[in-house]
Amino acid sequence: MAETTNAPGTIAEVSLENLVQRDDRRQPARGARQVVFDVKDLSVSYDGQPALKDVSLEIYRNYVTAFIGPSGCGKSTFIRCFNHLNALIPGAKIDGKILYHDQDLYGAEVDAVEVRKRIGMVFQKPNPFPKSIYDNVAFGPRVLGMTDNLDDRVEKALHQAALWDEVGHRLKKSALSLSGGQQQRLCIARCLAVEPEVILMDEPASALDPIATTRIEDLMHQLKEEYTIVVVTHNMQQAARVADMTAFFSIERGEEGERSGILVEYDSTDKIFTQPSDKRTEDYVTGRFG
């Protein structure tokens, strides 16, 4: 369990800086925004089949950034590049660069475990472990050796995920006894317990009912005070409600008919939904396509 040690020059140095700055975090004014991820010409292919082509964009600290687009446009593939999750899929190949605080996320010396510790993820379908509520939240801290004051850490994470009032009295109960919406907030708490800087959310509300969805969206508004959030969503209204920045992805057919995802437009959410500069974005957000 000694993954916490770092060679100099790895991402650990950056996070020290982050800890110092964490105190004065708040929604930065436009213009004063700080780049967390700088993506440059990123392409992903699975077994030689291109899934995503030449994406470049910047993701800013304490913003909610939404990726929208039709099914198969590569937005989920894209979000999974930020925490090395594509590396688990045999045959996945990633070209181009993602700079995380100016460090190459796919550099030779980067440890995937260190990356995932700073960049947490919440999945489409709630995936609580078949353990107690407590053990779910404590799993991350335990595998990372952050076991000092574990009880406090678990309680804090559950408070942050707005779940404490509902489960505080039954932490030893199975996580699988919770409702879908509660399970998803538990997954958010689980992710927060390791104190990441960024939270990736891959369609976090698509399996939930409207009320549970609203709670997740409220949570995203609160969490962006402290965290940087990247969210993939099918639901354009959701993007409009929660996101500061929105990236629209679409599918492009190559010369040989192969389909791959491309980034069409990336701008502030207001701009994307009210005066998009690309015809394809306009068609999509007005419901004429997709």
Next chain:
Amino acid sequence: MPGALGGGGTRRSGYLSGLVFHGFLLFSLAIGIVTLGALLVTVFLEGWRFVDAVLLFEPPSADPAIAGAEPAILATIFLGVLLIVLTVPIGVGTAVYLEEYADRERWYNRWLEINIQNLAAVPSIVYGILGLAFLVRGLGLGRVLLAGALILTLLVLPTVIIAAREAIRAVPGSIREGAYALGATKWQVVWRQVLPGAAPGIATGSILALSRALGETAPLLLVGALTYVSFNPTLLGDFTALPVQIFQYITRPQEEFRGVAAGAIIVLLVILLMLNSVAIWVRNRYQRKW
């Protein structure tokens, strides 16, 4: 149109074939149950009088009145313990390697898979010959209990591997991804999520394989299970086993020995039932719902 609910001729024949199929299913079930029932009833009627202290605590004898099976019962229990100790770690280890670590693109991993599947179908007598040639003579182990345990291990290992692989495969990928996303290493994912999740399936498969092995006679005869052993077994000494002892009693000319054999069958059944109930207990204890 009240007639519309009555259905036409084709619907009728649909019901008929449904009934025929239902009848066929009941018939298949009946064959299994009646055969098993008849066997059990015969054995119990003939043997229950002989299940007593003499059978349990006396060595075999040429006089049916004082003929017991203590050495065979003890040897079967020894074999069972050795089998669990040898088979479960090796079998689960192999299954974890094949499911979680092996690169299926590599020829040697595919070759390994095909071999294991084929080995599961090899008749037990062939394992007996292997044991005789390789363990007893080649390694010079001699006709001892350990040789018997080793050969039974080889016999059931493929079954245990296949069962453990199925159980590991049944752990959803979302659980693995969730654990990886929290910064767990591969080892932590396997040890803390995959194996606990697969434990019920592994336990059931292992115990069923063990039950089968303890009923085996042929390979044990080849590696030297003797038909007459009047002392309690040791790891590196001569041995017999319950199925061998039963076989030996049945071939005796005196009528009473058939009763003694039936009594020994009851003891073997009780041992196997106890093993199976352990499997059921483990399965319920670690039952998972995804």
